[in-house]
Amino acid sequence: MSNIATVVVDEISNDGLVLSANLAAKHFGIERSMRLKAALALAPQLQYQLRDWQGEIAALETMAKQLQTISSWVQLRPPNGICLELQASLRLLGGVGKACDAIDRVIRSYGGRQLDHDSQPRRVIACTAQAAFWLAQSGKQKIITQQHDLVRQLHRLSICQLGWPKKTITTLQRLGVGNIGECLRLPRKGLVKRLGAQVVQQLDQALGYEATVIDAWQAPEYFQAEQSLELATVQHRYLKVVIEHLLRCLVTELDTKQQAVTAIQCHFELLNQRQQNITVRFSEPTWQYDHLLRVIDERLQRLKLLAPVQKCRLKSSRWVTRPLANRHFFIEQDNNRSWAQLLEQLQSRLGEQAVLQLRTVADHRPEYAYRALKVRERASEALIKRSRTAHRQLCKQYPLWLFHSAKATEFKKPIMHQSPRRIEGGWWDNNDIARDYFHDVNQQQHRWVFQDRKNPDQWYLHGLFG
Amino acid sequence: MSLEPIQKLLQQSSVWRGKTHQEQVAWPTLSTGFAELDDHLPGRGWPQASVTEFLIDVYGLGELQLLLPALKKLINTDQADIEGRSTGPSAAETSKIAFINPPYWPYAPALEAAGLSLEQILLMVIDRDQNPDLSLWTAEQLARHADCKAVLLWPKQLQTGQLRRLQLAAEAGNTWLIVFRPLSAQSQSSSATLRLSLSVNAVSEKQLHIIKVRGGRPRLLATDFLTSGFKPRSWSRPPASLLTSLPASAAVNSSQTASL
Numbered sequence: 001m002s003n004i005a006t007v008v009v010d011e012i013s014n015d016g017l018v019l020s021a022n023l024a025a026k027h028f029g030i031e032r033s034m035r036l037k038a039a040l041a042l043a044p045q046l047q048y049q050l051r052d053w054q055g056e057i058a059a060l061e062t063m064a065k066q067l068q069t070i071s072s073w074v075q076l077r078p079p080n081g082i083c084l085e086l087q088a089s090l091r092l093l094g095g096v097g098k099a100c101d102a103i104d105r106v107i108r109s110y111g112g113r114q115l116d117h118d119s120q121p122r123r124v125i126a127c128t129a130q131a132a133f134w135l136a137q138s139g140k141q142k143i144i145t146q147q148h149d150l151v152r153q154l155h156r157l158s159i160c161q162l163g164w165p166k167k168t169i170t171t172l173q174r175l176g177v178g179n180i181g182e183c184l185r186l187p188r189k190g191l192v193k194r195l196g197a198q199v200v201q202q203l204d205q206a207l208g209y210e211a212t213v214i215d216a217w218q219a220p221e222y223f224q225a226e227q228s229l230e231l232a233t234v235q236h237r238y239l240k241v242v243i244e245h246l247l248r249c250l251v252t253e254l255d256t257k258q259q260a261v262t263a264i265q266c267h268f269e270l271l272n273q274r275q276q277n278i279t280v281r282f283s284e285p286t287w288q289y290d291h292l293l294r295v296i297d298e299r300l301q302r303l304k305l306l307a308p309v310q311k312c313r314l315k316s317s318r319w320v321t322r323p324l325a326n327r328h329f330f331i332e333q334d335n336n337r338s339w340a341q342l343l344e345q346l347q348s349r350l351g352e353q354a355v356l357q358l359r360t361v362a363d364h365r366p367e368y369a370y371r372a373l374k375v376r377e378r379a380s381e382a383l384i385k386r387s388r389t390a391h392r393q394l395c396k397q398y399p400l401w402l403f404h405s406a407k408a409t410e411f412k413k414p415i416m417h418q419s420p421r422r423i424e425g426g427w428w429d430n431n432d433i434a435r436d437y438f439h440d441v442n443q444q445q446h447r448w449v450f451q452d453r454k455n456p457d458q459w460y461l462h463g464l465f466g
Numbered sequence: 467m468s469l470e471p472i473q474k475l476l477q478q479s480s481v482w483r484g485k486t487h488q489e490q491v492a493w494p495t496l497s498t499g500f501a502e503l504d505d506h507l508p509g510r511g512w513p514q515a516s517v518t519e520f521l522i523d524v525y526g527l528g529e530l531q532l533l534l535p536a537l538k539k540l541i542n543t544d545q546a547d548i549e550g551r552s553t554g555p556s557a558a559e560t561s562k563i564a565f566i567n568p569p570y571w572p573y574a575p576a577l578e579a580a581g582l583s584l585e586q587i588l589l590m591v592i593d594r595d596q597n598p599d600l601s602l603w604t605a606e607q608l609a610r611h612a613d614c615k616a617v618l619l620w621p622k623q624l625q626t627g628q629l630r631r632l633q634l635a636a637e638a639g640n641t642w643l644i645v646f647r648p649l650s651a652q653s654q655s656s657s658a659t660l661r662l663s664l665s666v667n668a669v670s671e672k673q674l675h676i677i678k679v680r681g682g683r684p685r686l687l688a689t690d691f692l693t694s695g696f697k698p699r700s701w702s703r704p705p706a707s708l709l710t711s712l713p714a715s716a717a718v719n720s721s722q723t724a725s726l
Binding site for chain 1: 529569570575576587589592600603604666672
């Protein structure tokens with residue numbers, strides 16, 4: 001347990017709220033829902049971290065996976081809730097008490113850090129899922145098995161702890177309603193009209209008057225299979241046979257479940273305890289055997305194996321549902337590959353730096369006015385902007401071919417086809433230019449030349465009017 | 467005796483009809499955007515789903531501007547389905563043009579100002595130190611794909627058999643494949659549907675020489691197409707490659723001088 005005062009905040013700013021504080025922070029008097037600047041005033045050496053949403057969801061899923069050993073019906077209620085259907089498992093577990101022990105064991109085995117009271121996981125067993133969730137949110141830890149007991153507990157529950165929108169809570173407080181019991185005394189039609197049908201539905205579900213449907217959560221599936229080779233080899237054709245077999249297993253499983261993958265990894269274990277692998281990521285969910293084989297084959301041909309391969313393992317990413325596509329009755333689609341798949345194949349064969357897309361940048365200097373980006377590369381939005389219409393009018397006078405870098409030429413004066421243009425700029429990144437651009441015609445060849453104002457004797461050729 | 471079989475035979479473009487070239491041809495064509503050039507091409511436009519060979523040594527003569535109107539039409543056309551309504555993501559958004567190993571950078575602001583959408587342009591820069599046939603393989607893959615409507619290729623070297631293979635790929639994928647080669651390749655035989663060359667003649671006039679076109683006859687056009695359109699020219703001395711292929715009646719009119 002560290003002695004450094006640490007808190008978790010919901011945003012890094014003076015107005016950020018403290019969500020959780022460790023014991024060392026509590027010694028300084030820092031509590032939940034305190035503003036960060038107040039906490040820093042109490043403890044200047046306080047360390048604070050931003051809330052990690054991804055980590056929280058991952059932790060929730062891990063716990064849900066472990067709870068699936070107790071019940072097969074598990075529902076996630078992010079950010080911090082899990083709902084279990086226990087009735088069907090009570091007989092197996094041997095009663096409610098034993099079920100609670102099993103759940104507590106799972107909770108304790110996961111995380112084992114000393115948490116403050118607010119952060120302790122709470123377990124509530126009740127007759128309905130909604131009621132159990134509300135009671136757990138309000139900080140209680142109870143076991144309720146009788147309906148009248150549930151009704152009594154719910155009546156005492158404050159409306160502020162139910163997770164209802166602020167507007168609803170304010171409306172109820174103005175009516176003088178403080179807990180669910182008082183809420184239930186109000187006429188039903190009026191409640192529906194003022195607060196909406198959803199609130200009333202939740203109350204019905206909590207009290208058991210309306211059934212709740214729980215969607216069972218399924219852990220995401222993966223694929224992993226391996227095959228050892230009888231004779232360690234570096235020959236690609238033997239490796240290809242093994243990989244074909246593993247890919248067939250993967251595709252068969254994907255077909256049965258109608259799922260797709262977004263990345264696959266081929267892992268080779270070599271003779272001298274070393275390892276090599278090929279990782280392929282796809283821009284869209286893929287399940288076609290031909291495409292998977294083609295892409296892996298291209299990569300395999302470019303891979304230099306350091307030693308003979310003993311074992312080959314194929315792993316896939318998390319499975320995702322196959323995107324559905326409508327097919328036409330009469331129009332035949334003879335090309336099964338999508339454009340994205342073709343680009344992936346080209347990238348894997350030629351390298352990512354060979355497949356490029358052009359983008360314009362709002363910059364007057366010609367050599368900086370464009371970018372050639374790799375196809376799936378995302379440029380920062382600040383860098384690439386759409387050229388405005390006025391700029392586009394100017395660009396109509398630009399040549400269609402630009403040299404990679406301006407070439408010094410040996411002529412004295414251009415034959416001017418159009419009036420010259422002066423381009424200056426670039427002081428902000430130390431690449432200041434001051435050039436006069438001319439459209440020169442020489443032997444019918446239209447050239448874009450410029451004269452550097454800092455060095456007027458030298459002419460440069462920068463582009464051709466294709 | 468009915469004339470129908472003969473009419474049908476004459477309508478097929480495999481029968482050469484001498485002076486005139488046909489307006490209706492059996493292969494798809496795309497208007498060049500220049501009415502005077504359309505007059506000189508069978509089908510009134512660039513032949514599609516095939517290879518067009520462009521022989522050029524000196525760039526900057528307006529070679530891209532010659533192709534630009536047709537390319538714009540290719541990627542901006544909204545192809546409706548058989549019912550006349552366009553479906554889903556329109557075909558226009560998925561049409562692509564690929565540049566493979568161009569000699570210089572296609573300048574993005576100028577392309578955008580000319581009306582081409584940059585999202586639909588793919589640029590392939592293949593290292594020439596690698597296998598030189600990789601650019602041909604890339605062109606074949608792109609040509610076979612339905613989404614790619616035009617491929618502009620600058621190969622390092624191209625043999626007759628490889629060109630034939632590209633022609634088959636273009637036909638299979640319904641793609642317009644334009645291959646840029648140096649003028650010295652004119653002496654090599656080629657199975658391209660259309661062979662053009664763009665150069666400057668001895669009197670500093672730009673000329674577009676239609677060396678070979680399926681269903682038509684060779685032509686020499688003097689052109690400053692941005693300003694004055696295309697004017698047919700005869701030549702005082704036919705190029706050597708044509709001497710063996712033309713019949714004797716197409717001999718030169720000796721009264722015309724070289725100064726045109």
